[in-house]
Amino acid sequence: MSHPAETTPGQLVAVDGLTLRYRRHTALAGVSFTAGEGVTGLLGPNGAGKTSLLRILATAMPPDSGTVRILDTDPLTTAGRLATRRRMGYLPQQPGFFPNFTAYEFIDYVAILKEITDRRQRRDETLRVLAAVGLSDDRGKRIKALSGGMRQRVALAAAIVGDPRVLILDEPTVGLDPEQRLRFRELIADLGEGRVVLLSTHQTEDVSALCHRVIVLDRGVVRFDGPPARLTALAENRVWHSAERSPQAVAAWRTGVGTVRNIGVPPAAADLVPATLEDGYLLLLDPSAATEVAA
C-alpha cells in the first residue's frame, strides 16, 4: 500500500507507488520518486514505462493506483488537474502541428488555450518563447515549410508558453542532428534553472550533459535514482578494451578505432578505460550484471 505523495521544500514533484497496467502488460509497478528544480533525466529502454509515467504526470491519463503531487496539488483530482495544467508544459514524444499555421499563429493559439487572453501580453509571450527557441526570424513561416528540427523547436516553444514551473519533455532530441541536439541541450539547461524539468530520453549523452539527477526505469520499476556520476561510477573499473570480444563481458561492441569495448568483470591484466554514463546504464540493465552491481 502506498502512502500519499507529499512534496517537501525543494521537492516540487512527488510520486508514490504508481502502478499502471495495459491488459496483461505492467507498464508501471510501484514507481516512487521526488523531483525538485533542475533537469531530472528519465532513462530506460523501450517499453520501460517512461512515456506512461510522463503521461500520468502530464495529466493525460490516471494511474491504476498510487499518488502524485505536483506543486502541492493532486493532479488526479478535477480541480488539481486544472491547477496542474495551468502550471505545466508538456512536449510529447510525437508532437503534432497545424501545418497551415505559421509558427507564430500556432504558439499564439497555444497561448490562448493556456488562458493568456490579453492580446498584447499574448503577443509578447509568443515572441518571447519563439525567441527562446531561436525561431524569431522564422515565425512567419508556415509549419509545413519548416524542417524537422525547427518543428521540434516550435513544439518546445509551445511547451514553455506561460513560463510553466514544471516542464515534461518526452524524448525532445529524437530526430535532431548533432548540432541541433547541442543547441537543444543548451536550451533545456537554461529551462532547468528555476523549474522542474523531467526529461525522458534514450540518449545517455543528453543525461550526462543536462541532468543533475537521473532515474532509470526498467520494466516499470525504478532501477536507479541518483546523480549521473553515481550511475557512471557503477561501471568504474569494469570497462576495458581488447582486440576481441571478451567472454567475461556482459556487453561488448567494436569501437570506431577497431578495438572492442567490454563491460563486465574484467579479466586480469585488462586494459581498463574510464567508464561513461552509458557503460553504467548498460551494466545496470543487464540481468546478469544486475546482481553484481547491486552487490
Next chain:
Amino acid sequence: MTGTSLAPVPTSPLPVSPRPRGAVGALFRIEAVRLLRHPAVLTGLVLYLALWAYEWGTGALAHRYPVLQDEDRYSQVPLLLIAAGAFIGNNLALTRAQRSGVAAVTDLLALAPWRRTLAQLLAPLPLAILSGLLVGARIAHLAAAPGAVGQPSLLELATGPLVVLLAGVAGVAVGRLTSMVAVGPLVILGMAIFTLVGAVTLSRPMLKWWGLVAIEDEFEPPLPADLMYRPVASHLVYLAACAAVCCAVALARSRIDRRIGVTAVGITAVLAVVAGAGQSVTVPGDVAARRTVAEREPSAQQTCRTVGTVTYCAFRDFEGRFDQWSTLVGGVLRHTPPDRASDRYVVRQRLLFGATTSAVSISPPLAAWTADDARAGTPGAVPVGTKWGTDQIGGDAMLSFAGHFAARVVTGEPPTEASALSVCRSRAVLVLWLAATATEETTAALRSLLPRTGGSVILPLVDSSLALSIGRQEVSVVRSLLDRPADQVGQQVIANWAELTRPETGTERAASLLGTRVQGPAAEGARC
C-alpha cells in the same frame, strides 16, 4: 539550428490569473477569422458572387421590375454555397487538432474542451453577418432597379444567414461526433438532397419546410405581401432549434457533465421537432379568405390612379407598376385614332390563384370581375396580372397585357370569351402590331416568343384559359411590319382604322392596307 543563436530564456511577464471566458473570446476571434479565410468559405463566397454576376449578366436576375417580396426568398438558395463552406470550414477547424495529432498537447492545456467547442460554435457568427450583408446588398441592388415594387420580408432575408450559422454549428457537432474528413461532404450532400427533394416534391409539401430553405414558390405569380403564406417565422424558429440541437450535441461531446449534456440534447431535439411540426403547410383560413376576395373582388383592396384618360388600379404592393402600365398603354394608344385614344379606359390588376406558367387552365371569374368593376364604378376594366419583367415570363406577361389592352381598344369591348374570339384576321394583325410596338420591351417580348410558338401567338389573360389566339398568317404580317418604322406603319393604321377594325376584314386585305403581303397559308384550324 545552424546559424541561429539562442537567446537566454527570460522570465515570462505573465501574471497567474486564468481567464477562461476571455480565452473563449480570443479563440472565437481567431477561429472566426480563420473561417472567413478558409478555402471552402472563400469558394462559397466567390461562387455566390459569380452566380450573382452571372444572373445579372444573363438577365436571370431582374434588371427591371423586380418584386421585392419574392426576391427576398430567392436570396436563400445561393447562400447555401456559403453555408456549405461554413460547414466544411468549421468542421475541419474543430477536427484539426485530432487530425494533426496536436490534441496530445492541446487536450492537456488549461482551457476546457467545452469552452473550445463554444468558441468554435461562435466562430460562424461573423460569416453569418457577412452573409446578411450580402443578402442586404443583393436586395438593395434589386430595390434600386427600375420598376422595383413591393417590400422584402426581414424574416425571409434573415433565413439565409441563419442557415449559414446553422451549417457552421452543424460542422462543429459533426466534428465532435467523428473526426473523419469524409463525413462532412457526405452530410452536406445529404442536406442538399433533403432540401432539394423537399423543395421540388410538391406532392408531399410536408417535406418542404423540413429542409434548410423552401423554394418551391418561384414559378408562382407574385402576390401582394398580405396574401402570401410562407411560415417563415416558424421556419426561423425551426432553424434556430436545429442550431440549438447542434450546439447541445457539440457541447455534450466536449466532456461536460454527462447528465447535463444528455438533457440539453434531449430538450433541444424535442424543441426542433415541435418547431418543425409547427411549420404548417396549409394556408390558414384567414389568408385563404383574403385570397378569395382578392381574386373575385379586388377593388376594395386596391388603390387607383388616373393618368390622362386611363385609370389604373393595383394592389398596394404594386402601385409602382402604374408608371409602367401607363407607358405601355400610351404606346398602344399612340397609333390609334384620337377618338379611340381619348376614350376612358380602366386597367385593373387581377390575381388568379392556382394559375402557373406550365398549366394555363384556369377560367377567369369574369362575372365576378364584371360585378366588382360595376360596384367600383370602373366597368370594362382590362385585367393585368402581377407578372411583369424583361425575362421570358415577365416579357410574355407584358405582351399579353398589351394585346388585351389593344383588343379592348380595337373591339371596344372588355375581355370576354366572345371578344377574344372576335380578334381574328385583320383585327388580330392590328392587335398584335399595336401590342408589339407599344414599347421596345413588348417588341423584344414578341421576338422572344415567336421561336417558342412555331409561328402563332397565344396571349393568355392573366395566365387564364381565356386567351387571344393569333394565327401564323397574321403573325407573319406583323413580323414584316415590325421591320418598318413604327410611325410609318402607325400612320397607315390610323388612316385605315375603320376597315382594319371591322371583323370581316381579311388578313390579306389588312396586309395590303398596311403596305405588305401575307406570307404563307393560313394555319389549319385557325379560329374565325
